[in-house]
Amino acid sequence: MHKEIVIRVCMGPGGIAAGGKEVLGSFREHLLKAGIFAKLKEKCSSHQVGCLGLCARDVLVEVHINRNKTVYQYVKPDMVERIVSEHISGGKPVEEWLADDTFKTFYGKQMKIVLADCGKVDPEDINSYIYSGGYEPTREVLTSWIPDDVIDEIKTSGLRGRGGAGFPTGLKWELARRSKSEIKYIICNADEGDPGAFMDRAVIEGNPHSVIEGMIIGAFAIGSNKGYVYIRAEYPLAVERLKIALKQAYERRFLGKNIFNTSFSFDIDIKLGAGAFVCGEETALIASIEGQRGMPRPKPPFPISKGLWQRPTVINNVETLANIPYIIRKGAGWYSSFGTEKSKGTKVFALTGKIRNTGLIEVPMGISLREIIYEIGGGIEGGKALKAVQTGGPSGGCIPASMLDLNVDYESLAKAGSIVGSGGMIVLDEDNCMVNMAKYFIQFTQAESCGKCVPCRVGTKRLLEILERITKGQGRDGDIERLERLCNGVKNTSLCGLGQTAPNPILSTIRYFREEYETHIRDKKCPAKVCKDLLIYSIIEEKCKGCGTCMKACPSGAITGDKKKPHKIDPNKCIRCGACFDVCKFKSVGRD
């Protein structure tokens, strides 16, 4: 009897970084050597798959024998030989390398729609997507639906824009459909600019055809014949896979003229972003596609009436579009059965920071932060205490540990002073300073501000200056109030979303961690010991062995002392770099 053997190696961003390519190569080599690859050529394939999710345990490898799945974690190329000989040939899995129980809890609470086929289909082979039911929704829609049916279906599903703002997708399409124009455009926004977010990258790298399908269906609904994918040049693999996917879709005539022999024609082009965060904003993105500086303009007119080259334009985020074929396939009722009253379906998050299971997760809207952090995420790294969860990147805010039972949906997060955003979720522990976090984000938005409107250009700069002062021990009375006043000004008067949301990280950290700001300003101390200008280093005499390691490490010659006698740090010469603290094996350097 022929055994059906399938091996899946994680080749997502994490998988490749951890050596997925080498592991895959090693499997090819050892299967061939054992004669397995040759013998079972038809049924045994080494797929390249997209993101499996739990990147922290990469390289992840699934071995399917007669549809029985076994998962290995932390696989290195030199482990492959044993897996092939003991498991694939011998039938006995290598117990000590199997993924453990946390692996099960990581997936238990998740609900996968957008990521369902990531990890199952081969992103570089359209057949693999078609076999799993791909392009069937497109065929159905194009051959037997009218555009209004599509719009109704998406409206009923309750899908809202996954790029951050959460505008109802069906409504956006309806408004664009009603805009009168012979030429209309649909743009896929893949300019994933939030630091700490890689959802869109994983979707495009793992299942690019789902995005293309979403665009075809969207174009049909609004009456567009031309689409663009605006994607960051910083994602070379995603760009490459998208190019391959488009080429294959054209070959199969899912794109081009008279798709499925209907009168509907649709083309997609790729436009590479050139590295500007503000281009995630709709009107700035349009300016960038037109080849200009990516600067936003006032709205209205909204892109749905006057967008790219003055024509009606719909801009949808990658994840939004990737949801579409699945909603058509399984029905709006099915989709809206997940989530809360106002936030339907699922959301993909990039769970990172000080958490045990980092990776890409997809959860139903309305799940609590506690479930995400402690059940899916497996808790905080290194037994430290959770301090806050940052959501929404530079436009979002921090949710303190005391509010862990908060539901993750558009309304609840907004009420708590943050946003769902594009889906970055960064876990902070007791070693992270909230003033420093606020400074980090405003540094980012200040640098990315396009400079067109005064509140954002000047306001973010002044905010940054105040925060820099505070973290350098030059905070003054009234600084917190000054920050709040300025934040509200920038928020209310900036031209685009960048400026309107840039103060959020400051406002939310002041709201929940005011005393930490006060300690910085009044006592000139950083409780988390992050702000280096506020730290004082000294040597604890009882612990110092006089080994001289710190003296050698000190770049400013501030440490003196004789061999085998306690050393001393001259506070006037100390530049507070922390080099001595890091090198001392006896923990005899104190930091206060």
Added chain:
Amino acid sequence: MNDILLNIIEKYRKKNGNIIFLLQETQEALGYIPKQAIDLFSEELNIAPSRIYGVATFYSQFRLKPTGKNIIVACCGTACHVKGAEKIINGLRKGLELAEDEDTTPDGEFTLEEIACLGTCSFAPVVLVNSAVYGKANINALLKKIGSKRKKSA
């Protein structure tokens, strides 16, 4: 160089392209955007040089100076930041002996770039050395790696 640039202009005309396309092609071919290219584009295509500079300096992708032989990219994304990216970057700058406002070493061996997010957050802090990914980066191991590159080329 002129032939390459004229070729790009030809492509631009055929594709009804835009300035970003022009600059991306130039950088792809030459590694950076020399002043000479901007002057030539301006003349051939009748676009004011200020408009081309305006676009070139707006986007962080474009470089107006040549890069070093080896390119080191340090990620400053949020996940990397909370896991100590600043220390890595300061360590790299010190190790490479970069002057305050420079990102390329005087011998033209190394360029250090900082990038907003590479999207490999689960391996934070992340550094790329000539496109090879170093996850959970450790500054001493990195400097050793870089040092061996320098020796090889010396």
